[in-house]
Amino acid sequence: MEEWNFPPNYNKDYFPDPNSPYWFRARETMDPEKRDDLIVARIRDVMAYAYDHSPFYQRKWDEAGIKAKDIRTLADFEEVPVVTKQELRESQAKNPPFGDYLCCPESDIHHIHGTSGTTGRPTAFGISRRDWDTIANNHARIMWGMGLRPGDTVFVAAILSLYMGSWGALIGAERLGCKAFPFGAGAPGMTARAVTWLSMMKPAGLYSTPSYALRLAEVAREEGVDPKEFGIKVLFFSGEPGGSIPSIRDKIQDIYGAKVVDCGTMAELTPWMHASGSADTEGMLLWQDIVYTEVADPNTNRRVPYGEQGTPIYTHLERTSQPMIRMVSGDLTHWVMEDNPCGRTYPRLPKGIYGRIDDMFQIRGENVYPSAIAEVLEGLAGYGGEHRIIISRGGSMDELAVQAEFDQETANNGPDAVKALGERVEAELSRVLGVRARVVMVEPETFPRTDFKAQRVVDDRDLYQSLNQKRGG
Template sequence: MPYPRYYDAEIEAMPALEIRRLQLQRLQRQLDYVYACSPFYRRKFDAAGVKPGDVRHLEDLTAFPFTNKDELRASQATAPPLGEHCAAQPKDIIRIHSSSGTTGRPSYVGITRADRDGWIQSVARVHWSQGVRPDSVVAMGFGMSFFVGGLPLHDAIEEIGATFIPVGTGASDRLLSAIQDTRANMLLCTPSYATYLAEYARERLSLAPDSLGITRIQSGAEPGAGVPAIRQRIEADWGCTLTEGIGNADLIPVYAAECDEKSGMHFLAPDMLLLELIDPDSGEPIEFTEGAKGELVATHLQRECVPLVRFRTRDHVVVWTDGCPCGRSGVRLRCVGRTDDMLILRGVNVFPSAIKDVVMSLRPRVTGEIQIVLEQPGPRVEPPLRIRVEHNNSTSGLETLTAEVESTLREKLIFSAAVELVAPGALPRYEMKAQLIHRAYEG
C-alpha cells in the first residue's frame, strides 16, 4: 500500500472558504480565552479600545494592536520566566523552551499538553510534505537542546513512525558515522551546516558526500535553502533533494514547508495560526495575492500557554496563492530575510542572503562564502558596503574577479559594494545559523 499523499488531508487540502470559516470560529474562541486569561492582552486590548466580541470577520482583527518581541521580553522581565502574556496555570505547563536568542537575553516559551499536541500535528505535516514516511531514517543535525528545532522535530518524526537518529550539532564526525552506520536517508540541518558538512566529509574524511545515501535534506532556521544558487550547490554536493521549512519559537516550531515542487513553503497550520501580511514600515495590511511581499504577522488560533495576537515575526516574505500540483490548498511563502538582518543602502533594502545568492552565481571562481563588514550599526549603511568574498584558489584574474563581483551586485541588487577577496577557507563556517554580518565596530 502506498503511503497517503498528505499527513492530514482534511486540513492540507481544505478549500480556502472552509479554512476561513474554521479560522474565524477558532479566532473568536481564542480571543475570548486570551482576554480572560492573559493579563498582558487584557491590558493591551483595553488600551486599544477593542474587545474579543468585535471580531465578526477575520479582517476585523486588524483593529487589534500588534505584539512585538520587545514587549514579550519586557513582559518576561516583569513576570519571569514566561511573562504576563502566559495564560496557563503552572501545573498545566509541561515544558519550557528557549528561543534561540541570537540577540539579547534568551526568551522562554512554555507549552501545555494540548500545545505540544498541536506542535506535533503541525510539524508532522511539515515533515510529511518534505518526504518523511514511516520507513524513513532521519539523522538530526539541528541542535537538540532547548532550541525549538530540537525536541519538537523529534516528537513529530516519531509520531509519523519514522526512525529518528538524535545527533545534534557539534559532532560532525559522529553525525557522518551515524549516517553511514544507521543507513540514514534523510538529514535535518541548516543550509550552512549542509554546506559545511559536505566540505568536512570531503576534506577531513575523504568521503564523497553524495556517496552517503542521503536522498533528502530538510533545512530551515535561516533563509538559504530557498535561494536558488545555495539550493543547487547543496543538492549537487549531496546528490539529494533539498527542501525548506519555516517556523518561529514563539509561534509553532515549523508551520510551513515545501513539497517536492520546491515552489515556496506551503502554510500547513491554518487551523492553529492566522497569518497576515503587512507593510513593515506603515503596518498597513497587504492582501495575500500572487507575488505579494511584506512582513508576516501571526495570531494563534489555539494555544494555551503563551498565546500571541498579531505577533510581528520580523520575517519578510513573498507569497504565492496560485495552485500547486501537489493539491495543498494554503498560501505558499518564501522568507527573503529578517528585519534584524536588513541593510538599507541609500533607500534600497538589501538582505545578506540575497548578496550571498548573487555571489554564489559566480561559482566555481568563488567558494560562495561571504562576510559583510559593518563599520557602524545598521540598518542604514553608507555605500560602498564592505564584503569579503572567498575566491577559489585561482592564481590569476583576481582583479577582474573583484570588479566582476562588484558589478554583478550593482546590477542585480542595485547597491555599490567594496569587495575584498580572501583565500578559500578564510571565512568562518557555521553549524547553526550562519552569521553573514561581521560587526567591526564591536571590536
C-alpha cells in the first residue's frame, strides 16, 4: 500500500494526481475493518521497536506483563498502560534532557522543540531527521485534503518558538510545494504588520489559533482593511477549541470569506494534524493510519462506543524518535463513525475537542466547558469579541459570572441596547448551559486580546477556600 511502512521512509518527490482529493487514496478510503487489522499489525511493530530502544517502555510494559506480540486485536491494545505527561516530565528529569523514551541516538536529533506551557518543568522534544521528514509528509498529505495545493502561499501566523503548531504547518507547507511564509506572531506591532503582509501576499492558506484569527480581523478593520481582501481560501486552526464550534467557525468563515478547517491534538503527538477536517468534512477526522486514536473512558482507558464521549488516547504509528504509545490527552470529545462527505473512512469528532477535562467546572451539578460559553457569546449579535468567566463561591455553592464585552454598534445605540443585550446573553447562557450565570456587560476592548490560546477563566474558589481554612471554617 501507499508508503505505509515502518520505519517510514517517504518518497520526497511523490505527489498525487492533481485532480485527486486524496494524497493516498487507498489509505484514506479503505474499509475501516481492514484498516483496523493493519493498524494492529503496525502497533506490534511500533511496540517492538519502542521496547527494543527505550528503557521507559521496557519498564512500563514489563511491570504490566505485556509484550508486543500479544497484541492481536484493538481490544488487546487497551490493556497497554497509558502514558501521561507527568511520566514524560519525570523521565526527562531523571534522564535529561530527552528522557529514557528517546528511541534514537542523540546524534540523530535534527530539531529540538519544547512545550509552550509556562508552569512546571517543560518537556523537550528531540526530533530525528527521519521523523522530521515523516511529520512534513503527513502534514502535507492532510493539507492537501484541506484543498491546499503546490504553489499556494501558506501564511503561518503563530508563534515560531516554543509552539509545535507553527513548525508542523510550516514544514507541511514546504513538503506540499507551497510558498511557505513563516510570519510568526507575538511581537509588539506584529498583528498590524501581518495585515500589511497578508494584503501584499494574498495567501491561499492561513494557519493560526481561532482566537488570533478573530484578533487579526479586528486589527485589519482598524487599519481599514476588509479581511476578505486577503483572498484566503483556507484558514486552518489548532491549539484550542473554535474551529468546530459552529458559531465561531461560521463567524470566522464569514469575516474572511474562507473555509475553516479544525485540526490539532498535542505537541507530543506531532504530526498533530492527524485529527483534522478536510475540504468537504467538518469537525475532525481521525487519520488513524498516522496516529491511532482511541476515544476512551477516562476512568478505565478503554474505548467508548461511537456516539459517546471520552478522552482521546493517542498512539504514533509513524514516529521513531520519541514515539507516544497510548498517550492520554486529558481532553474531552465525542466520536462518530459515519459516511463522511469527503469519502474518507475515518472516525470523526463532529464537535472537535471540547477542551481539557481539567478546564471543565461544575456549577450546581452541571458540567460547564469554557468553550460552550464562547459558543453562545459568538452566536449573539452585539457581542464585542472578548469575555471572562469567573467562578466563585459565594455561600455554599459555586457561582458563575460572565463579563462580556458589547460591540461599538451596541454602545452607539445607548444603555437600553446594552441592557437588552445583557438580558439576551443571560437567557441564552441559562438555556444552553442549564445553569444561571450572572452577566455583566462591559465596554468594547475591555480585555486584552491574545495572539496565542485564549485564557478566559478566573477561578476564585481556591482563594475563597484558603481564606476559609485560615479562618478555621
